[in-house]
Amino acid sequence: xxxxxxxxxxxxxxxxxxxxxxxxxxxxxxxxxxxxxxxxxxxxxxxxxxxxxxxxxxxxxxxxxxxxxxxxxxxxxxxxxxxxxxxxxxxxxxxxxxxxxxxxxxxxxxxxxxxxxxxxxxxxxxxxxxxxxxxxxxxxxxxxxxxxx
Amino acid sequence: xxxxxxxxxxxxxxxxxxxxxxxxxxxxxxxxxxxxxxxxxxxxxxxxxxxxxxxxxxxxxxxxxxxxxxxxxxxxxxxxxxxxxxxxxxxxxxxxxxxxxxxxxxxxxxxxxxxxxxxxxxxxxxxxxxxxxxxxxxxxxxxxxxxxx
DNA sequence: CTCGATGCAAAATGTTTGCACGCAG
DNA sequence: CTGCGTGCAAACATTTTGCATCGAG
Numbered sequence: 405x406x407x408x409x410x411x412x413x414x415x416x417x418x419x420x421x422x423x424x425x426x427x428x429x430x431x432x433x434x435x436x437x438x439x440x441x442x443x444x445x446x447x448x449x450x451x452x453x454x455x456x457x458x459x460x461x462x463x464x465x466x467x468x469x470x471x472x473x474x475x476x477x478x479x480x481x482x483x484x485x486x487x488x489x490x491x492x493x494x495x496x497x498x499x500x501x502x503x504x505x506x507x508x509x510x511x512x513x514x515x516x517x518x519x520x521x522x523x524x525x526x527x528x529x530x531x532x533x534x535x536x537x538x539x540x541x542x543x544x545x546x547x548x549x550x551x552x553x
Numbered sequence: 554x555x556x557x558x559x560x561x562x563x564x565x566x567x568x569x570x571x572x573x574x575x576x577x578x579x580x581x582x583x584x585x586x587x588x589x590x591x592x593x594x595x596x597x598x599x600x601x602x603x604x605x606x607x608x609x610x611x612x613x614x615x616x617x618x619x620x621x622x623x624x625x626x627x628x629x630x631x632x633x634x635x636x637x638x639x640x641x642x643x644x645x646x647x648x649x650x651x652x653x654x655x656x657x658x659x660x661x662x663x664x665x666x667x668x669x670x671x672x673x674x675x676x677x678x679x680x681x682x683x684x685x686x687x688x689x690x691x692x693x694x695x696x697x698x699x700x701x702x
Numbered sequence: 703c704t705c706g707a708t709g710c711a712a713a714a715t716g717t718t719t720g721c722a723c724g725c726a727g
Numbered sequence: 728c729t730g731c732g733t734g735c736a737a738a739c740a741t742t743t744t745g746c747a748t749c750g751a752g
Contacts, residue, residue, distance in 0.1 A: 416752095476625030477625070506666070524678065524680075527678075529672075531671035532670045564727070565726080566725080566731090606732080706752100707749080708750095710747095714743070714744085715742080717740080718737105719736100720735105
């Protein structure tokens with residue numbers, strides 16, 4: 405891993421080591437700010453700009469990849485973790501992992517019909533989780549679009 | 554439609570009429586800025602703040618919905634257009650429409666296995682389109698991860 | 703020593719908010 | 728006339744950039 409840096413004339417600094425530590429232990433999506441917070445827990449001096457720049461480097465190296473979920477905040481994930489996908493509930497923000505197997509038929513279909521190589525793990529699937537559906541159902545029984553006020 | 558506004562004690566202003574005009578004629582995803590530009594083509598005085606606020610109102614009324622695609626910019630789409638989905642190419646930014654039928658098996662699968670009511674039309678599918686795959690293939694034949702530089 | 707990396711501040715970008723005035727109803 | 732809607736500016740949040748200094752190799 406550090407060799408990858410070396411090959412491109414890049415240096416391994418303590419800051420990068422710390423950020424790398426966070427990256428290899430993280431699961432799923434994580435924001436720049438979250439990475440920064442974890443890093444500053446050990447070295448409060450590490451600037452968030454450095455986190456931005458390091459994650460950018462890691463992205464060029466193919467170690468991480470970033471995306472944007474529901475709000476405008478960039479979320480990073482490891483590329484070797486890209487094979488699992490998340491479902492984010494728009495009501496309770498619950499984040500459930502799902503097996504990527506489920507996505508394969510769709511990916512295959514898109515390839516066949518449009519020649520499009522879909523990166524389905526790139527963005528989380530949004531929707532409403534089981535629990536929040538129950539809660540909602542209790543408040544708004546029926547399935548016609550009536551005006552509630 | 555204006556009745557929906559009336560019912561909630563909201564007023565129909567020239568600005569809202571203009572923004573509504575843009576909304577009903579738009580297809581797929583459109584940014585706040587794009588709406589604003591189209592509006593100011595007729596009335597240069599309409600402020601972008603008004604566009605933000607009006608789209609927020611329209612979202613509460615269930616007429617539009619917003620999401621975030623690849624960058625952090627909010628994209629709006631009509632809810633009655635939500636039944637088609639887009640594929641955005643990360644290389645050439647091409648935006649291809651696809652039939653929502655393709656997504657239904659996945660949605661059904663997610664419902665069965667996780668009880669999750671997925672809103673698959675909420676976010677565009679990202680990936681690489683047919684053309685850009687060809688171009689890439691020409692530059693990087695083979696499928697091993699070699700270092701190119 | 704050399705040159706990439708860092709910290710800081712400031713700029714850039716997209717979005718939200720406070721306030722006084724204007725206009726729809 | 729009432730109070731919602733508007734334009735404006737300023738606040739806000741996130742991300743990028745310029746620059747002097749530091750330190751990895």
